[in-house]
Amino acid sequence: MVEYRDTELDRTLAALADPTRRAILARLTEGDARVTEVAAPFEMSLNAVSKHLKVLEGAGLVRRDVRGRDHWLSFDGAPLTAASDWIDHYRRFWEGRLDALARFLRDNKANKERRKDK
Amino acid sequence: MVEYRDTELDRTLAALADPTRRAILARLTEGDARVTEVAAPFEMSLNAVSKHLKVLEGAGLVRRDVRGRDHWLSFDGAPLTAASDWIDHYRRFWEGRLDALARFLRDNKANKERRKDK
DNA sequence: ATTATATTCAACACTATGGTTGAATATAGA
DNA sequence: TCTATATTCAACCATAGTGTTGAATATAAT
Secondary structure (H helix, E strand, O other): OOOOOOOOHHHHHHHHHOOHHHHHHHHHHOOOEEHHHOOOOOOOEEEEEEEEHHHHHOOOOOOEEEOOOEEEEOOOOOOOHHHHHHHHHHHHHHHHHHHHHHHHHHHHHHHHHHHHOO | OOOOOOOHHHHHHHHHHHHHHHHHHHHHOOOOEEHHHHOOOOOHHHHHHHHHHHHHHOOOOOEEEEEEEEEEEEOOOOOOOHHHHHHHHHHHHHHHHHHHHHHHHHHHHHHHHHHHHH
């Protein structure tokens, strides 16, 4: 009884958390491909890859263009914006703290030097 | 029989994919807190939050400082770098494609105008 | 028409995840 | 010492995720 709505961000991050799926995206940035082509390099079954593709599609990271019996897949980076924004916000926060720490240490050292000079 | 090694990136992204855990991180950027304090605003049990904290700790996103019976938790943004880098790479790739498309459309329109002018 | 190819669907198994409750442990305070 | 507080540990449950195989479907090619 969890009652919680999967947001787009949830789906995007969950999709990206799997290394197979990230590899699929990497493949698709080199050019559109059919399911069989995408699946070829992987050691798992075609069906397993097909499932991963559905997850990526569900997250909006992959588009599918059905032409006859071939399904042409392409990368869609649009959902990355939200994920990137979220992470970068916290990353910047963190780096800001590190900078503040560095400043503090530097100033503190300067103070010590001054004290020594007296 | 999957035989695949969880990379740090996998753990980071998986940790971030849960909205409760992202909320916990948000809370911790406002200041270090004990487990009880972190858990207070959530509608789930303390134990559930404790588990989420362990996931975040396992991903290196949360540090724990045990002082007596209190566990002080703090945000650690270091693992975000790899995640941010990965996503930004693909985001830039994607935006580059959009730019190229925009250029193409603009030039194409210019061509049409020129043709019309003849 | 028959056969081959591309892909999904369905059923199953196993593991992981996210939650619960109750007990255990460790520290703090009276 | 006794009691209250902070936290984890352990067992359990339900659901979701990732993989498998075999059958179904749709299109293409001979």
